[in-house]
Each structure stands twice: as C-alpha cells, then as structure tokens.
Amino acid sequence: MDASLDNSDIVKDFLIESYEGLDQVDRDLVALEDLPSDTELLNRIFRCVHTVKGTCGFLGFSKLEAVTHVGESLLSKLRDGVLVVTPGLASALLSLVDAIREMLGHIEADGSEGDGDYIALTTELNRFLAAAAPPNPQQAQSASPPSAAPDLPSVASTHAVGTPQAPARASTAVHDAAEAGADGKSGGVADTSIRVDVGLLDKLMTAVGELVLARNQILQYAAASSQGTAFLAATQRLNLLTTELQEGVMKTRMQPIGNIWSKLPRVVRDLSVACGKQMRLEMDGQETELDKTIIEAIKDPLTHIVRNAVDHGIEAPSERVERGKAAEGVLQLRAFHEGGQVNIEITDDGRGLDPERLKAKAVEKGFLGAEHAQRLSDREALNLIFAAGFSTAAKVTNISGRGAGMDVVRSNIERIGGTVDVQSVLGQGATVRIKIPLTLAIIPALVVSCSGARYAIPQVNLVELVRHEARDGGLGLERIHGAPVYRLRDNLLPLVFLRSALGADANEAEALNIVVLQADGHIFGLVVDQINDTTEIVVKPLSKHLQGIATFAGATIMGDGRVALILDTMGLAQNGHVIADSTDRAVREQACKVEEGASRQTLLICGSGDGRRVAIPLSSVARLEIFRRSLIEWTGENEVVQYRNQILPLLPLSRLVGLTANISDAESVPVVVYGDSGRAVGLKVDSILDIVEESVNLEHAIGREGVLGAAVVQAKVTDVLDIAGIVRRGAPWLEDNTDQREVA
C-alpha cells in the first residue's frame, strides 16, 4: 500500500517534470530552426529528453524509454555537430515530443503507456541517425560516450521486438554520469525554488483571508477601546504584518504569463507550415505575472486568437509580397500591467478586418437592421465578431477573415472578469486586446441591499449608478412588451427588479436605485432597495446545494463576519430576459452610446441657488450623499457631518459661487463630496438633478469666481463650476491636497 502510494507520487512528479520539460523542448526546437548551431539550445533539449528517458527506465515504462532513447541518440549527434538541424529533422523531433506527450497522457490517465504504434517514428529517427553514422564515425566516438554508436542497431531492434536490452541500459548509465557534470552547472534555479501543491496555497489564501477579517475586527475594537497606546501600537503592527502576509501569499499564486505563451511558438510553427505561410512570433512581457487560476482560464482563448491570426489574419507569402509587405508575417504578443489589470495584446500585420463587410454580414444574418448597421462606428462593427452566433456560419469566416468561435473567446474572458476588444486597419493587420484582472481571489465589489439582505456585485460589471425619483406620485416607468424600461439620457434601459428576480414581494418605493450593469455586451438596469458601499471581497464558491441558481456567482464574507451572496450579472440578465431581448435596437443603441461617451464629458447637474442649474464635471466628484438635516452639526462657524468615521465639513455651494442660497428646511440635504477620505469636503446643493454626457462648448469669460464658464446643457444654459477653485477658497485647509486635483 505504502510502496504503491510512493510510486504514484514519483510518477506524478515525473509527469509534471516531463510536461514542463517538453514545453521547453517545443520552444527550443522551434528556436533551433533559426539558430541551428546554438549549442545551449541543443544541450537543453538533450538534457530534457535524456531525463525523461532515464526516469521512465527507472519506473519501468519500457516503450517510452525505447522511443526516447532513439531521440536521445539523435540529439547527441546534433549536439556533437555530427548532424545539422534541417526542417525535416526538426519536424521528426517535434513528432517525437508529441509521441512522448501521448504516452505521458496515457500514463496519467490509466498508468499504462497506451497501445500507440511508434515504429514509423523510430524508423524515421533511425534514418536520420543512419545518415549521420557512416561518414563520421571517429567524431562520434570521440565526442559522445563510447558505447553510443555501436548501440544503435540494438536500439532499433529493441523497439521492434518490444523488450529492452541490457546494452541500452548500460549506455544510459554512461550518459547519466556524463550529464551529472553538465547539470551541475545549471542547477542554481532548483536550489532557490521548491514545488508547492496549489491546494496548500489555496488553504493559505483562505487562512489569510480569515486573518484579514479578524484583523479588521480587532482594529475596530482598538479604535473604540480606551486601552493604552501600547495596545494601539500592537494592533497597528498586526495591521501592517497582515497586509504584508496577504500580499506575500497572493504573490505565491502568481505565475508569469510566459508559462502559457511557451506553447504558442509550436502552435504558430505547425499552423503556418500547414497553411503554407511564413510566420515570425515576437513575444514581449513574458514575465508579466497573473494569478494561476486566471492563467489557466485564458490559455484556450489565447490559443484560439493566435490560431485565428495565423489561419485567417496573415496572408499567403505571395499575396503579402504583392501588397508590398515582407513575405514573413509577424505576430506580436505583448503583456503588461496597467491600472491594476493585465493587458494582453495579440497583433498581426495581416489583411485586417473590413468593418463594411462585417456590417453587411450582420444585416444579412438578421443581427442588425440595415439603418442601425449604418450608424455603427467602425470599432463597433469590428466587435461584431464577438457576437454570439455571428461566427458559426462558415461564410462569415471566409469573408470577414476570422471569427470562428470568437463568441466563446469573449465569454471565457468575461467569465473571469476580463474584457476583449479588437481593432484593425484594413490591409495592415488587427490587434486583439484582452484586459483581465490580476487575481480572482479578491475583487472590488459594490454592496447593495434588497429585502433586508446584502448582495455584492463585481465592479467589472458596473457601468454607473442612477437614482430615479418619483414625480407626480408615480415612477413613470414605461413598458415595452410588458418589460419595464427606464429612459436614461434618451436611451431605453431595460430594468430588472432585484426583488422580483429573487422572488421577493415588490416594495412601494418613492425612488428607484438603479445599478446599471453590463453583461456579455448588453446593458441593463438592476433596481435595488439601497446602494450601500464598495468593498473588496474574497470570492468563495457556493456549495452543491446552491450551484444550480444562476442568479448567484458565489458568496463572500463581509467585514462584520456575515455571509453575503455575490450576484451573477449574466444570470440576472438571462433570468430577467434582458439578454433575450438583446437584438432589440434600443438595447444595442444604448450599448453604443455608452461607448461613445468615453470621448465626451460627463457632467453632474445640480440645482443651486434659486432654481439655477450648475454643472460639475463628474470626474471631480468623489461621491454623492444625502444627509438628514438632523445629522448636521456645527464646529465653530462651519457645518459638519459625521461621515465614514470622519468629520466632513459642509460648504454651501450657492454662496461660494455668488448665488443667493435657497433657504430650505427640507428633511434631506444632498451633498457632493469632493476629495478623498481624510481630506474630503462636502458641497451642499439644493438638489441633484441629473448626470449627462455632453460635448461641452464652454463660453469663457463669465468673470465669476468659481465658474469655468457657461455651456448649453440639455438645451439650457448651465454654469460649469471650477470645483477645485471653489474648494480652495471655501476650504483653504484642504489646499495642499487639492493641487493635484485640478479640474480639466
């Protein structure tokens, strides 16, 4: 029992090591075609094949041993310069690698070597060997272990008969001795790293997550308790150490993206040979690190995109030359960190995508109305290749040049909270850009409440938050085919009520809190009772009992130790039949509008001073809050309010911009929070009217302090405020912090 257990452990290690080694061999063999005389590459390939052979002999996998032995002999000839790498030889060696993989696969699956027939392969390899042997027997003898050359015939027959023979083993021992020296030189890496089970790392991660929670609670007690400074100092130290530990454990799960890229040179080579194309693969940023689970998740989409680029993107050499390009196509992979995310770009210099053809195809297939297609920007048209079902027809693929299964690529990437986008210049190539989070373990989320329970929504799905007040005694929601919609900046936003999505009774609300979400390219509004806060959450999977519920993506533990469910945006959209309506023009147009918005300015429209409208660039607003009047207190001359455990000074906006304040005794006071925590200030406004996206033409020289200028917003003349300037004058104590927060 024990012995077999040990053995299976050894086999497992052998498999892991061999797979890793073979990946490297793949890469090196491809590189070897360009640098046929690179001895370092040859040595590395030889060592790996040699190690596989040695270990499988020890473990009793005789068939595998026989095949690898022939390869090893051939490689030793290459290493010694007796043979020169030719494309044919490289292909033979690559098929050897495939054969080894295949057998390893069998060993992994059922412990046997499988019943594959490798005689053709060994014959082929032996043919290369035979070609090398006669002309140069001396050199072979002097450079490689003496027994190698005479051994060869016996190896060939060995495989044919299927029984390993003593001489082959003897030569192994000689090789081992020879290799021990060579290995010694490059053994440095192994000394500083160890192999750790991922399960153990997951456990550590969980434990650290718990520790963070306990730390948060202790910090709360410490802040509230009257213990001495020693206790406070100790909690501070605990705080720092926990953060450091958390970061450290997170790092252990990180792997360089090069680990999955290493398979791509082989993919590109094989495919370009098969398609009769010439390709060069350039990689940049292999060292960029990602969480292991994410690395696994993007492997297939990435391979798919690369295959597409080689297969459809790059033209045949003759066509390229005709167009004045180099015959050799270039495929570039780039990875880099940006804004807490990892960007991966796959660029080819092929024929590119034609937006007009894509549009025509979309209309033909009934995805879009003709007039709507007309209005699509080129970028939107290109992204049609990600539409579900768009690519399934072979005709589209032929015409557009690519797209097979790109919808799957997108859904796979979106499942891990990433986004994918394509850009192309017709005739010059295309770039697919993937953005993915660094880790799945801890993600930022928005916390909302509904029927008394809290739910977390991953922020990657979040577009914006909208509050809709009831007017004239009703919410004034319109319906299309019975489905409620909301007019958001003149576009219809389909609504899903979280209460009904969760099977709870609807409530009578005088206002709607709408969380605008994006799922699979569709935008919809989720109506919740209350929007609470944003927080970082640790995602935990749901137990089997709950996995069938599409509405939930998982669960998490909140700061107070209670469990909260994580909403699945896709599931909500599907259950709410938002996605089913996705071809509805209004939804699509909405999606387009939001994209365009990026180049325009978003303004917060407030009512201030006698019904005047003022606009504040949303980029300078930290948050919007509504405080009850009874919560406002005074310190000296200033109004303040307790806000997130801090004192937030309140300034009357109307007075600061020279308007008469509207005397109001309304129960609630809307406040625009400016600045970040610790140095924030609240600007009291009379009302928050709307958020609009407008291309703003400022008429300058108004000559009033605190006003950037006036602009026509929603057909009304509106003052656009210089918030930084206003705060500088109204709250000079914030001075040192506001400098870098100038409003554009």
Add this chain to the structure above:
Amino acid sequence: MSDMQQYCTFVLDDFLVGVEVGRVQEIIRYQEMTPVPLAHRVVQGLINLRGQIVTALDLRRRLGLRERPAGRHPTNVVVRTTDGAVSFLVDEIGDVVEVDDGSFERPPETLGGIARQLIVGAHKLRDRLLLVLDADRAANLRVDGEEERSG
C-alpha cells in the same frame, strides 16, 4: 457482529436522531444566517464557519416534520458529508450514546415519506428509539420524496 457504535444525538420534534460521532465536525449554537432566495426550501441559509461558508439545512423540513415553532432557535450540527461540510439545524443537542449493533432494527412504521429514505434504521434505547440518519443522503437534496418536491 456486536460492535459498539457511538452516535451524536439530537432532538427533532418528537424524535431522537443520531449521526455517527466520527461524522460530526462540530456543534455550534444558533447564529444569524444569510438567507438564500430561490434556493430549495430546506436550505435555511449560509453561515460563516471561521472563513468557510457552510450551507445550513433545516433537518425538520428535510425529514418532512412539522415546522419548528417560531422563536425557537435551532442548533447547528456541522457534519462532514460527501458534498463537503453541511450544517444540519436541529431543535436541541443530546448526548453521545454508545449502542450495540444488536439493538438495531429497520426504520419504524411511524416514519413516512421522505424520512424513510433518509433514516437507515433505529436503535432501541432503554426508554426511546434512536433514529440513525444517513447524513450523505440527507445532505444531498436530489434524494427527494414525492411530497418534498416544492420550491
């Protein structure tokens, strides 16, 4: 075969039910839990067990017994099952009892419906019957009696 078996016992309505002691991970008093809308009606909610999120199942509902009177807080019996750790909500916890295999009998006739599928049998204690629960089947909501099939 007269091996001794140890059972962790608890009360459900009028019944005394037991789970093999080795199966029980821990017993914790009632705590607030997070309800899961849309879930099976037996799923009472989620609890935080030192960072592990555990699903709590109402064992009364699972066995098709009467509803627990309002205001009476159940106790969590956290059991290791083939579906991972699951918390069974019971009325109150009893002793650990040691019984002889000889006292074992098929489920009593008083049990009907779904309970017959989840109760392996009964040990005759001196003053009452100890019903032996099949924890794996009880935790697996796909094991379902006809009348239990409500959402």
